Each structure stands twice: as C-alpha cells, then as structure tokens.
Amino acid sequence: MFAARRQRFLDALGPDSVAILVGARLATRSADTEYPFRQDSDFWYLTGFDQPDAVAVLRNDAGPAFTLFVQPKDRAAETWTGIRPGVEGAVERYGADEAYPSGELIEKLPTLLERARHVYHVLGRRKDVDRKLIAVQEELRTRTKLGFAPAADLIDPRHLLHEMRLFKDPEELDWMRRAAAISAEGHERAAGLAQPGKYEYQLEAELLHAFRSNGASGPAYGSIVGGGKNAAILHYVTNDQRLAKDSMVLIDAGAELAGYASDVTRTYPVGGRFSGAGRAVYEVVLAAQEAALALCRPGATLPQIHEAAVRSLIEGMVSLQLVEGTVDDVFANESYRPWYMHGTSHWLGLDVHDVGTYSRGKEPRKLEPGMVFTVEPGLYVRDDDENAPESLRGLGVRIEDDVIITDDGHENLNTAIAKRIPDVEAWVRAGS
Numbered sequence: 001m002f003a004a005r006r007q008r009f010l011d012a013l014g015p016d017s018v019a020i021l022v023g024a025r026l027a028t029r030s031a032d033t034e035y036p037f038r039q040d041s042d043f044w045y046l047t048g049f050d051q052p053d054a055v056a057v058l059r060n061d062a063g064p065a066f067t068l069f070v071q072p073k074d075r076a077a078e079t080w081t082g083i084r085p086g087v088e089g090a091v092e093r094y095g096a097d098e099a100y101p102s103g104e105l106i107e108k109l110p111t112l113l114e115r116a117r118h119v120y121h122v123l124g125r126r127k128d129v130d131r132k133l134i135a136v137q138e139e140l141r142t143r144t145k146l147g148f149a150p151a152a153d154l155i156d157p158r159h160l161l162h163e164m165r166l167f168k169d170p171e172e173l174d175w176m177r178r179a180a181a182i183s184a185e186g187h188e189r190a191a192g193l194a195q196p197g198k199y200e201y202q203l204e205a206e207l208l209h210a211f212r213s214n215g216a217s218g219p220a221y222g223s224i225v226g227g228g229k230n231a232a233i234l235h236y237v238t239n240d241q242r243l244a245k246d247s248m249v250l251i252d253a254g255a256e257l258a259g260y261a262s263d264v265t266r267t268y269p270v271g272g273r274f275s276g277a278g279r280a281v282y283e284v285v286l287a288a289q290e291a292a293l294a295l296c297r298p299g300a301t302l303p304q305i306h307e308a309a310v311r312s313l314i315e316g317m318v319s320l321q322l323v324e325g326t327v328d329d330v331f332a333n334e335s336y337r338p339w340y341m342h343g344t345s346h347w348l349g350l351d352v353h354d355v356g357t358y359s360r361g362k363e364p365r366k367l368e369p370g371m372v373f374t375v376e377p378g379l380y381v382r383d384d385d386e387n388a389p390e391s392l393r394g395l396g397v398r399i400e401d402d403v404i405i406t407d408d409g410h411e412n413l414n415t416a417i418a419k420r421i422p423d424v425e426a427w428v429r430a431g432s
C-alpha cells in the first residue's frame, strides 16, 4: 500500500526528480519530557514509518527509489525509549531499498542529489537540510564541465501529495470507518454520563477510555466537552465544569486510528430529556444538517452544501426570533453570522482539518468519489448576547458527521451515533 503510493507519487514528479521528505521529531513538553510522538502526516502517508527523526529520499533518477534515514539500533537508547527498527528494519519491514542512520543524512545528500533535475523539498523544517541542499546545488554549478548540473528547480511536494491525500484509497476508508466505530463507542459511553452534577472531564474520560481501549492512539484533536454556555465556545477544551440540570452538553470528539481522524459532534440533553428552547435549537440544527447531507454527492460543491445548511438554519433562526426577514435577505446580508460563524465542512483524513485544495482556480471544486469531509452546522448563543431572546442565551448545539463521497451519493460514517431526538435521549437515559 505504501509502496503503491510512493510509486504514484514518483510517477507524478518529472523525470530525474529527487524528493526529500522529513519526518517529525519529538517535541519538548516541559523540561526533559516530550509530547507523545505523532508522525508527520505526509511522511506517514508515503512510508508508514512511525519513528522520530526519519528522513525519506524518493527518486526516479538512476538511484535507488527509496532511501530511509532512521535512528540506528542502539542498545542503551532502546533500553530507555523503546526498540527501534534500525537500518535493517527500515529495509526489511518498511521496504526501503537502502537505509542509513539519520546522522548520515547531511553527508549523503551530495550523492543523493547529484543527478537530480528537479528537487522536491519543503523548506523551513530542517535548517541543516535546507543549508546543505543549497550548498550542494552551488557546488554542482562549479562542476558543470564534468557533466554535472544543479537542479533546474526546487519544488514544494505538497501540492502533489495533498491532491493524492484528498482522494482516499480503500484501505484508508476502512481505517476511517473503524475510527468512526470507535468514536461511536466513546460517544455512547460519554452520553451515558451526561447527568446533572457530573464534570465535563468525566465525560472526556469516557471518550478516552473507549478510544484507547479499542486501540486508537487517542483523540484526533482535543476533545471538546462543553456543558451549558460552554457549548458556545467553538473550541472549548478546558472541560472542567459541572453539568447543570436541564442544560445540554456539546461533545466534539473523535478517535485517531492508524493516523486517521474521526471528527464527530453531538449535543446531549443533560439528564436525558431535551426541553424548551434547547429542544427547539436542536431541531433547527438537525434540520440544517439533514438539508446539507442531502446534497452530498458527486458533482456538488462544499459551498452549495454550506448554503443549504445556512438557509435551513436561517429558517430556524427566524422562528426562534434571532433574525428577521426573508431567508434570501438574511442570507445576503449575513445577519445570521453572530450565531453561525463557521464553515459547514472541511476535508478529513490523516489530519482533522485535512489537506487538499477547496477550489480549482476561482471555482469551488466539485465533489468526487473518495473525498471525505465533515458536515457540521451549529447554532451558538452566548450567555451575554443581548441581541438574542433571553430564553436562547447560553445555548449551543452542533451536529457533525463525516461523509465519504461514493459513486452515486455518500456514505455517512457516523450513523451508529445517536442523532434523532428519541435516540439521543435514550443514550443519555441508559446511563442514568
């Protein structure tokens, strides 16, 4: 799978190209502790190699197609931080044609680059690599009489790679389905704990339990558990407040599995019964999400999906007395924006806000099979919002699903997560 991707990538480069891909390094958390390692998504996509400090050199000139630089075997270091594949493992298990210790990268760069007509490299990640790359080109310029030549250009590989990543292959879709299934278990567990008096972090702990105990690396992004007015803070991750009776709690959380993100939001009634204004807002957002989902098929565009969500939300906002006027007027004058200020969709994949362009020239790109994205309308009223009816203040609802575009429509990855009012209420009451 990774080999096939590397081949597709190499086929997309011009002839005599060399691409240098830099893997992630450990980041300091505090003093001498580090954040858990997370491989760079592009590096993972092409190599499946999940260790820090690696560099891959892919080439379609005369040299070996895949060279990996990796942390070498080191008994003492491995005793502290874990067994490394080493250069032997890089060849045997990761399909490298040749492998060297990471420390030899800089000295090997001249040989790796001397026949390259096109060099693909992301500048700014590793100053030592950038400097050497430039020095090598200048040095080749002095050897033209001997038949050498500097590369004709230095190209950022990301436009090619990210276009590849935008279209998920069947293996990727399977990982995403599995990440979604794990997220469903997390949501169900957390929903059961949406009871008055519980702390937001207790619900977060249920999510984490489900994610890790099913083999996910953890959450794909900081889990959002916003009770009451906290639901109106879009990326609330403090998660340290108590849930109040008759409030709602917004949970935006998804598992990361094999690097693939799931990104799901549900809003649960604390205690298990939607009531009053909260119920009305929930119904408005649900209708908007359904209107948006109905458009998810090949040939549609994300702005069309967003517009469908917004128009439906506006109808609801009129009935909730948040805005006045016709749907067309409110859509045009954007007076809905204080209560719906974000987009409806983003690509999803190895990154939660995944790579890939959203337009082709000036035109939004048309959806095609294999693209995966979210559909996540919401409605948020801050508790100090004097422009909103008092009954709505402090309410926030978002409903977010992930969809794959198929040949004739879409596959919703999150149908196992309760969304209709009776189903959501039943999930909460099951835990009471």
Ligand code: GLY
Binding pocket: 221, 252, 263, 346, 352, 376, 400
């Ligand atoms: N969880 C971040 C987002 O929904 O985009």
Ligand code: MN
Binding pocket: 252, 253, 263, 264, 265, 400
């Ligand atoms: Mn989300």
Ligand code: MN
Binding pocket: 263, 346, 374, 376, 400
């Ligand atoms: Mn999202």
